Amino acid sequence: MKLLFRLVLAALLLWAAWHCAWTARRGLRDTARPADALLILGNTVEPDGQPSDRLRARLDKGLALYRRGLAPKIVVSGGLGREGHYEGLAMGCYLVAQGVPRPAVIIDDLGTTTRASAQNFAAIARRRHFRSVIAVSQAYHLPRTVLLLHQAGSFQVYQAPADYYELRDVYSLLREFPAYYVAWARQ
Template sequence: MSRTARSLTWFVLLLGACFLSAAAAISACGMADRAAKVDVVVVPGNTVYPDGTLSNRLQARLDVAVDIYRAGDCQAVLVSGAVGAEGVDESVAMRDYLVRQGVPADRILQDGRGFNTEATARNAAAMMQQRGFRTALAASQFFHVPRLRLLLQRHGVEVPGTAHAEYFELRDAYSLAREVVAMAVLLPRRSLHAAVQER
């Protein structure tokens, strides 16, 4: 094997090791739920089928929020979504599900422009500020929780707690890999933003 080939092999192995380490760190962080009394539980949207039925992963996210609300550990639940490929407004379906589970409608904040995690965090921060809320708990799938938390914090929200949905599926492997890439982009951008703010 030539020197160039050996160097390339080591580089690929190192890259793979870094990727696996990052995936393990995201998984550990996402599954390490942190209980806290907060103003709002933020739940990002996911697939809602054309007949209005929630996907299992989205229902699992909302069930976490319901449990937290019933325990008296939050004042409100903020649902964030948009009209997906199925043609259904996720935020409306999420709100309706919460109401059916006994969460009062006036305790649900609805963001219908949560097209992605960045938009969800930005919109949640603005809605919370308007209502005098400061603290939030990030509730989503384990692989998504760390990025949601970071983005909420970047938009000025204090996030003392997190909770992951108790639902797992094969596609989580793909989703986790996507989160590794997303975090690799987010963290340097966040550090750069902080450096600029300090000047």
């Protein structure tokens, strides 16, 4: 019985290591192409209402893609954070303050999870006839985000990882291992 337990544990650890390497490699690929919209996933808004460094990196990546003319619309998606601010609204205000015209920004304040953001984007895409999107988030988050977007709608999905890395990303990469398979199983 001990041998079986060790074999199962070893197999699980190898699978987790493989998945983390796959996630990192896949998430770091920037496949951004001209699309109908950008989708920037939310993250922490500081108590003073400003985007956290991680969220600002996502917004700045999306802003750079917008300024390159890769998409005419930017959808920002996030929910009400613990700090008491709606992520989508804070993200939209940041982009407008950076010179993005208000009509180019679409705010989704109900994206409380990655799945909700994907489903909300799919609903927006249907209403606005979007057929393609560039997802912007941290590299570790993009493979699951792309999977959920494919599950939510029939549009072409590209990705662009934010240029921000920190030690916490190791934990986040490990967290994505079960989260990816839960998302995959809940199709």
